[in-house]
Amino acid sequence: MYRYDQFDHQLVTERVAQYRDQVRRRLSGELTEDEFRVLRLQNGVYMQVHAYMMRLAAPYGLLSAAQMRMFAHIARKYDRGYGHFTTRQNVQFNWLKLEDTADILADLATVEMHATQTSGSCIRSITSDEFAGVAHDEIIDPRPYAEILRQWSTFHPEFAYLPRKFKFSITGAAQDRAAIEVNDIGLQVVKNAQGETGFRVLVGGGLGRTPIIGTEISAFVPWQHIITYVESIVRVYNEYGRRDNLYKARIKILVQAVGIDEFRRQVEAEWQLGKDGPSTLTQAELDRVAVCFAAPAYENLPEQDAAVAALQQSDKAFANWVKRNVRPHKVSGYAAVVLSLKQPGFAPGDATAEQMDAAAELAEKYSFGELRISHTQNLVLADVRQSDLFALWEAAKAHGFATPNIGLLTDIICCPGGDFCTLANARSITLAKAVSERFEDIDYLQDIGDIDLNLSGCVNACAHHHVGHIGILGVDKQGEEWYQVSLGGSKGSPASVGKIIGRSFSFAQIPAVVERLLQVYVRQRFEDERFIDTVRRVGIDPFVEYVYATPVAEDKSLLTPAYDLIRQGTPYDTPYYSPRF
Amino acid sequence: MLIKNNALVTDEWTVLRLKDGETADQVAVPAGKVIVPFPVWNCQHETLRGRPELGLWLASFERAEAIQDDVHRFPVIAVDFHKFSDGRGYTMAYRLRKQLGFRGELRAMGDILRDQLFYLKRVGFDAFAVRQDKDARAALPGFADFSLSYQASADTDAPLFRRAQRGVTP
Numbered sequence: 001m002y003r004y005d006q007f008d009h010q011l012v013t014e015r016v017a018q019y020r021d022q023v024r025r026r027l028s029g030e031l032t033e034d035e036f037r038v039l040r041l042q043n044g045v046y047m048q049v050h051a052y053m054m055r056l057a058a059p060y061g062l063l064s065a066a067q068m069r070m071f072a073h074i075a076r077k078y079d080r081g082y083g084h085f086t087t088r089q090n091v092q093f094n095w096l097k098l099e100d101t102a103d104i105l106a107d108l109a110t111v112e113m114h115a116t117q118t119s120g121s122c123i124r125s126i127t128s129d130e131f132a133g134v135a136h137d138e139i140i141d142p143r144p145y146a147e148i149l150r151q152w153s154t155f156h157p158e159f160a161y162l163p164r165k166f167k168f169s170i171t172g173a174a175q176d177r178a179a180i181e182v183n184d185i186g187l188q189v190v191k192n193a194q195g196e197t198g199f200r201v202l203v204g205g206g207l208g209r210t211p212i213i214g215t216e217i218s219a220f221v222p223w224q225h226i227i228t229y230v231e232s233i234v235r236v237y238n239e240y241g242r243r244d245n246l247y248k249a250r251i252k253i254l255v256q257a258v259g260i261d262e263f264r265r266q267v268e269a270e271w272q273l274g275k276d277g278p279s280t281l282t283q284a285e286l287d288r289v290a291v292c293f294a295a296p297a298y299e300n301l302p303e304q305d306a307a308v309a310a311l312q313q314s315d316k317a318f319a320n321w322v323k324r325n326v327r328p329h330k331v332s333g334y335a336a337v338v339l340s341l342k343q344p345g346f347a348p349g350d351a352t353a354e355q356m357d358a359a360a361e362l363a364e365k366y367s368f369g370e371l372r373i374s375h376t377q378n379l380v381l382a383d384v385r386q387s388d389l390f391a392l393w394e395a396a397k398a399h400g401f402a403t404p405n406i407g408l409l410t411d412i413i414c415c416p417g418g419d420f421c422t423l424a425n426a427r428s429i430t431l432a433k434a435v436s437e438r439f440e441d442i443d444y445l446q447d448i449g450d451i452d453l454n455l456s457g458c459v460n461a462c463a464h465h466h467v468g469h470i471g472i473l474g475v476d477k478q479g480e481e482w483y484q485v486s487l488g489g490s491k492g493s494p495a496s497v498g499k500i501i502g503r504s505f506s507f508a509q510i511p512a513v514v515e516r517l518l519q520v521y522v523r524q525r526f527e528d529e530r531f532i533d534t535v536r537r538v539g540i541d542p543f544v545e546y547v548y549a550t551p552v553a554e555d556k557s558l559l560t561p562a563y564d565l566i567r568q569g570t571p572y573d574t575p576y577y578s579p580r581f
Numbered sequence: 582m583l584i585k586n587n588a589l590v591t592d593e594w595t596v597l598r599l600k601d602g603e604t605a606d607q608v609a610v611p612a613g614k615v616i617v618p619f620p621v622w623n624c625q626h627e628t629l630r631g632r633p634e635l636g637l638w639l640a641s642f643e644r645a646e647a648i649q650d651d652v653h654r655f656p657v658i659a660v661d662f663h664k665f666s667d668g669r670g671y672t673m674a675y676r677l678r679k680q681l682g683f684r685g686e687l688r689a690m691g692d693i694l695r696d697q698l699f700y701l702k703r704v705g706f707d708a709f710a711v712r713q714d715k716d717a718r719a720a721l722p723g724f725a726d727f728s729l730s731y732q733a734s735a736d737t738d739a740p741l742f743r744r745a746q747r748g749v750t751p
Binding site for chain 1 (some may be wrong): 589594613664666667668669671672673675679680696697699700701703704718726727729730731732733734738739740741742743745747751
């Protein structure tokens with residue numbers, strides 16, 4: 001993975017000092033909350049329901065074991081012993097004191113990390129394919145480019161006060177696992193007919209209030225020109241993006257308003273002014289960064305490990321786990337393993353400090369000391385010898401990582417929701433718990449097969465409900481929480497936005513609604529047809545008819561106080577700075 | 582007071598802002614060093630053209646390109662930030678410096694605060710009128726928040742990878 005040089009170190013160190021002084025001035029009253037909010041957000045610090053939340057960057061989802069241990073340390077020292085992995089491959093801590101946040105940045109800096117631009121109206125921490133570098137369908141490893149773009153966007157002086165947040169995602173594989181079609185800029189590393197490397201560039205995708213699939217602005221930008229090209233896009237957006245209405249400020253609205261052809265013309269005109277200038281990427285710089293992502297010292301191993309194959313025959317539980325949580329690897333004898341953070345009964349994407357330490361140890365023991373965070377809020381050990389799979393499975397079980405549900409119904413993508421977030425209308429974590437407990441039977445889940453269930457607590461769509469095969473969105477109606485259900489969304493290859501099936505449901509109706517949707521699927525599917533393919537083939541009408549045919553009963557067990565909050569939130573008893581208390 | 586070259590200096594210029602009832606075509610531009618708003622220049626440039634000491638200011642929604650033929654006429658161009666979080670002025674400054682070749686004083690005014698000074702300087706501003714209720718002297722350390730940068734901008738033509746020998750030294 002990328003290692004900091006003296007310049008990277010110096011920048012993060014100076015960032016810590018800058019932020020520490022900003023916090024000091026906020027606490028002394030020198031800075032107003034309006035002035036400070038923008039500054040803290042660009043360091044990932046939010047004010048939430050119970051406390052401050054801080055979102056720490058794991059650029060393109062890649063982590064060393066030492067960095068994961070730092071998360072565990074932060075969870076123990078500053079938080080309540082756990083953290084939450086996010087759909088943008090970052091981690092956030094929900095129970096922080098403002099006074100501690102500069103110390104957290106200082107601790108992160110010791111392991112080459114930061115929280116820069118994980119929030120705010122700026123270029124956000126970039127995301128990528130969690131199987132980058134090891135995927136069997138990869139054409140080009142996107143990570144060196146992701147790192148180069150991270151550096152370009154970090155503290156970019158012109159783009160710290162954009163109309164709205166700005167998200168990049170990058171992939172180098174045939175199958176898009178990075179949701180590039182629903183980012184402000186989506187980049188696909190490709191080779192042209194001459195065998196040269198470049199980028200297919202999409203622009204104006206995004207979810208939130210107005211879900212839009214990105215449009216191709218260029219079929220091929222040579223890699224040397226990617227910085228000047230994306231800089232031209234962001235510059236045009238900075239000038240022309242709407243600033244009068246927060247809900248219409250994303251680049252997707254601008255692209256829709258002027259049309260892709262006119263937007264492309266503006267970007268091309270801008271690009272001509274900077275193209276071939278000093279920001280043109282050099283082979284030397286690409287090589288310097290790329291060497292950090294060179295393949296680890298793989299052993300020469302047979303394609304299949306006979307002992308593991310035999311264990312799959314004799315041990316059904318192990319076979320289930322291999323089937324769901326183990327992915328093919330481009331190197332013979334290796335596999336990529338997903339550690340599930342979707343244990344029924346626990347908040348999706350949460351991990352305790354002990355689990356973080358355990359994951360770091362497993363990475364050191366089985367995967368060259370590296371981990372990835374997936375956009376589905378799980379962890380990935382990308383370079384595991386097949387012969388180690390059984391031992392890794394046993395260890396994963398001991399730490400609650402071995403639920404064999406990757407890609408299944410209970411691998412729910414979920415935002416923190418109303419239990420933590422001030423924006424949410426609804427309790428997404430609590431509902432995820434209710435749904436996953438109803439569908440705990442693994443044979444049933446296996447039978448249903450691949451399905452994305454995304455659960456967002458509000459229209460900001462942190463859980464990407466628009467692109468869930470089943471999307472659930474919390475909505476507020478006269479102060480009450482209701483849930484709107486959509487069908488047929490997909491995050492990539494190809495991406496699509498789900499269609500709302502009809503009027504909303506109550507919290508306690510949702511598990512039964514999901515069950516009815518699955519019943520229609522089971523009736524309608526052809527053999528081995530995935531849920532999303534059935535929805536695409538038959539349309540949403542058969543689902544709508546069945547779901548609304550008879551009244552949906554509420555599950556009364558979900559109306560008990562135990563379901564009010566998974567983690568009963570109580571504010572700190574010691575006074576600390578927050579206007580909320 | 583105005584910040585120039587990392588020090589407080591007396592501002593010799595007066596900024597003309599239209600009051601209620603005044604219009605760009607009719608307002609009288611006082612004598613002396615005056616920074617006029619773009620609409621006043623637009624309406625009165627034929628009479629104002631002869632004045633040697635005339636500055637111009639642009640609002641965040643206006644365009645640097647609108648004065649591209651006249652840019653070298655002004656000793657001072659100011660960009661007015663009605664809100665510090667409106668970042669259009671950063672691109673406007675970059676264009677004035679890098680694309681329109683403006684070499685005079687480029688002034689940031691309006692909602693100008695300490696924590697934006699470093700970026701403002703990078704995109705080409707060299708004069709800073711800190712918001713009046715803030716202590717301009719206390720804002721000076723803001724220029725030193727960082728001692729280096731990754732990207733090119735108006736302050737440096739080259740990104741870090743062309744400026745420095747990068748990489749982990751063994």
